[in-house]
Amino acid sequence: MPEETRQYAEVILPLPLYGTFTYSIPRNLTDKIGIGYRIIVPFGRKKYYTAVVVSLTPVAPRGFEVKDIVSVLDDGPILRYPQLKLWQWISEYYLCATGDVYKAAVPAGLKIESETFIELNPDYEETVTERLTEREAIIAQTLDHNGRMPLGDIEKRTGLQNAETLTAKMIEKGIVIVSEKLVERYRSKKETCLRLAVDRNDDTAMHAAFDAVKGAPKQEKLLIALIDSLNKRSRNGECDDVPRAALLEATGLSSAIAAALASKGIIEIFTREINRFRYLGTDIGQLPVLSEAQNKALDEIHNGFLEKDIILLHGVTSSGKTELYIHLIDYVLKKGEQTLFLVPEIALTTQLTRRLQKVFGNKVIIYHSKFSDNERVDLWKRILHDSRPCVILGARSSLFLPFSKLGLVIVDEEHESSYKQFDPAPRYNARDCAIVLASMHGAKTLLGSATPSIETYYKALNGRYGLVTLSQRFEGVQLPAIKIIDTVDERRRQRTASGPMTAEMGRLSREALSRGEQIILFHNRRGYAPVVTCRQCAYVPKCQNCDVSLTYHKRAGEMVCHYCGATYKLPSICPSCKEPAIEVHGYGTERIEDIADSAFPNVKIARMDLDTTRNKDSYENIIDDFSKGKSQVLVGTQMVTKGLDFDKVSMVGVLNADTLINFPDFRASERAFNMLEQVAGRAGRRNTRGLVVIQTSQPAHPILSFVQSHNYKGYYEHELNERRRYNYPPYTRVINVYLKHRDLDRLIEAAARYGDKLREMFGNRVFGPDEPHVARIQSLYIRKIMLKIEISASMRKVKDLLRSVYEEFMTDPSLRSLQVYYDVDPM
Structure with a gap:
């Protein structure tokens, strides 16, 4: 082919590399490739990866040899507009490579690559x-x-x-x-099917078929059953074949009978690829009845969307925000459009799925990381090839799906830090990305929360977002009463306690259980005991890879590092002083479960934390059992604070509020208020007023006074004043620069130089470098530099400046192994 007529493709690779890469399109593939297509390309010496085409050009690159594309994987694109545009925005805003976004966005099953x-x-x-x-x-x-x-x-x-x-x-x-x-990690699910090899409307051919099975009653039985099934499927508009397994099960016959019919040329046996996704429930279409306050809020949302693309629904816990969501989804589906319903935790999909399916039936699609790669690929393909109206319910990764007619994005519990991806890159916030995604589709965004983030509420009050308020609980149920217990005073009075539970909390818990009610015990630390020590020499086992002490997990019989996941056996003899003096101290949810089991005899205890919810169905099983009253006490970490709805929970106990309040971070008080108010919202959601018992050694802390009075606005003003004084968001944008290296001395020197170089460009906007709370993870020492950038600043310019500093440092051979990454808008 003459050089001037050759075509070239610009592609993205699923690697942490900036920019695109150019490949030549072989003559035989010229008409089989387009933007959004998956292709196999060589990269490096011997590696092969699945790249995504972002543009085509006849202009040949100069200065380097161009390799050929190896193959095209699909007959069409796997992406829809404007997915590539969203990837580019995430790359620019969160200061990461587009390849990082591609790797996070597309299911692993769609990324074929060579393996060593x-x-x-x-x-x-x-x-x-x-x-x-x-x-x-x-x-x-x-x-x-x-x-x-x-x-x-x-x-x-x-x-x-x-x-x-x-x-x-x-x-x-x-x-x-x-x-x-x-x-190729994706394995399609295949199904063996049967179909007639003759036209069933041809009487002559059908007579001949039945003559051929005379004297073979089992073959005749299978043939009749096949024809009946095909007739039923034809009336329902379904395909003209029948799954073999279902037909054989219905008739009680074997596959040998089907093979005999096929050998006579009467039927055909073939295999087809099927989607793993199975619809759950049926279309019912019964919308929930709204109260007067809910109807007023719904009208305000519809009217607000005429002027604003983004609206904040600030509704107190149990005010009925989900019912409003359902009415809005129904409105969007009737317009023939799709809805994306984001939730912060997979646990929430269990209850929400059922509520949505009662109304929308098989239009509800669930997508989250607990699905296997194969299941996620099937769901991706389903949404890619089917543009019918539906509601996609999922955690943060679902915003990357190939939507075709997106009309509404709902972000429930928009304040949640779970929407933020921490590691690896891209370190994006799904809430903010969802707003951008909706804008690119011309869709509306509804943010819902009882405790909105400071930045979101600030934008709503300043007119950037619309604001709708629901200040009363559904059916007039009162917000729970808050009782603060001073743990220092309890100890001074020498009142008996059950481990971390004060005597007063134990008494109130037993009273609630004796009335046939349920309680939730919240403690945001998993495992059995967070501290292992020697009582003789004070030796504390620490992770070999991280600068943290190990947490003891009794069920597994081992100590675990909660940062890198390394496990160690609990020593019976102290490795330091050789004495049998190893003890465990403190409380995790596993130990609290045991204590609750002893404190409340004849009561079933359930636990919900990362250790008990590793399997796809474990969330559902725990929530089901608690909802049905099979368990009466639920012990859990922050998972239990997020939007769960239980009728019979009358009391929530917060075992140690100090761990939430005393954290070295500018968002600590916001997280503490949100978490305490949210967990309080699990109590007394039906008919009777609930009770929340909070144990703390700091009863006079201002955050607790705002929680006690359920005063979000008062808390907001208090926190906003603090942010204004110290120039934190929403008045600035914070970017944390992290540097990692295996050699501590080299890291300290490099971090100091990096900070000085940044100060040359950004001046007094730079703070640090500082040693973070955990200064070594997975054998890498860490230093952090904070940048406070004006809201009006261009992220593209900031990124270019940061990139230039990085490239300058990487020219120093001694710093080649230095790792640098950015966390924009840290949570």
């Missing part, structure tokens, strides 16, 4: 002078037995630590060799 495999070198011969070490021999034996293996599997199979480092040395010695293999 290790195999024995057939030409290697062991010599007397160069013999295999014991650890090398174990790896060699494993490879000899299993053949070629992925690099990541070697450590699992051999049980050796640092197997990857050892394997690298074996590669250098020529003992093993490396190869690359393209691996």
Whole structure:
């Protein structure tokens, strides 16, 4: 092909790399490629990745060799407008590579890439002078037995630590060799189906078919059943085939009978790809009846959307925000558009799914990270190829789905920090991205919360967002009473207590349970005990990779690092003084569960934290049991504070409010107020007034007085004054710059130089470098530099300046292993 007629594709790779990469389109693929298509491209020496095409051009790049695209994976794009535009916005605003966004946005099952495999070198011969070490021999034996293996599997199979480092040395010695293999992680679900090989409207052909099965009653039975099923499916407008498994189960026949019919040319047996997604429920269409206050709020939202694209619904807990959401969704679906309903925690989808399905039936689609890769790919394809109106209910990752007719975005509990992605990049806030996504689609955004974030409420009061208020609970139920218990005073009076529960909280809990009511015990620390120590020498076991003490998990019988996940056995003998004096101190939810079990005999205790909700169905099982009264006490971390609705919960106990209040961060008081007010909202949601008991050693703390009076506006004014005084959001935008390195001395020096360089560009907007609360994670030491940037500043210019500093530093060979990343609008 002449050079001037060649076509080139600009692509994004799922790697933390800035910019796009150019590849040549082979002649045979010119008509099979377009923007948004997935393609396989070579990158680096031997690696292959799934890239996404962002543009096509006939202009050849200059200055480097252009590689050819290997293959095109689809017949059409896997993205819809304006997904690429959203990716670019996230990249620019959150100061990360577009490749980071691509990697986070698209399910892993759609990203085929080559995987490194290790195999024995057939030409290697062991010599007397160069013999295999014991650890090398174990790896060699494993490879000899299993053949070629992925690099990541070697450590699992051999049980050796640092197997990857050892394997690298074996590669250098020529003992093993490396190869690359393209691996597709998505496995389509297939179904074997049956269909007639003859036209069932052709009487002659059908007579011949039945003549062929005379004397074979089982074949005749299957043929009749197949025809009946096909007739029913035809009347319902369904496809002209029947799943084999369903037909054989209904008739009680075997697959051999179907094979016999196929051998006679009467039916055809074939396999087709099916979607794993299964509709739940049926269309009912009964909208909830609204109160007078709810109807007024609904009218205000509709009228507000005529002037504003974004509205904040500030409704106290149990005021009926979900009922308003349902009416708005119904309005949007009747217009033929889609709704994205974002929730902060997967746990919330369990209850919300049922409430939505009672009204919208099979129009409800659930999408979150607990689904397998295969399930997420199927849901992605379903939304990509089906533009019918639906409501997608999901956590933050669902905003990346390929919407076609998005009309409304609802962000429930918009204040929640769970909407913020912390690691890895992109470190985005799903609430803010959802607002941008809605804007790109010309859709409206509704933000809902009983305790809006300071920034959101500030924008609403200043006219940037619309504001609708629901100040009363549904059906006039009173907000719960708040009782503050001074733990210092309780100890001074030497009142008996059940572990972390004061005598007063224990008494109130037993009274509630004796009335047949339920209680929630909230403690935001999981595990059994957060501190392990030696009573003789005060030795405290710490993680080898992180600067944190280990948390003891009794059920697992091990100590766990909650930062890197490393596990260690609980020593019976102190490693330091060699005495049998190891003790555990403090309380986690696991220990509180045991204490509650002893304190409330004959009462079923349930626990909801990260350890009990690792499986996809575990949330649902715990919530189901508690909703149905199978358990009477629910012990949990912050998961129990977020929008859950239980009829019989009359009391909520906060075991230690101090851990929420005393945290070294400018958002600490906001998080504390929100969490305490939200957990209080779980109490007394039906008919009777609830009670919230808060234990603290600081009963005079101003945050607690605002919680006690349910005074959000008073808290907001108090917090806004603090933010104004110290120039924090909403008056500035905060960007944290994190630097990591394995060598502490080198990191300290680099961080100081980095801070000085930033001060040359940003002046007194730069603070630090400082040592963060946890100064080493996964063997990397950490320093933090804070930037306070004016709200009016261009993020693109800020990004360019930060990028120039980074590139200048990376020219120093001694700093090549320095890791630098940014956290914009930290939570």
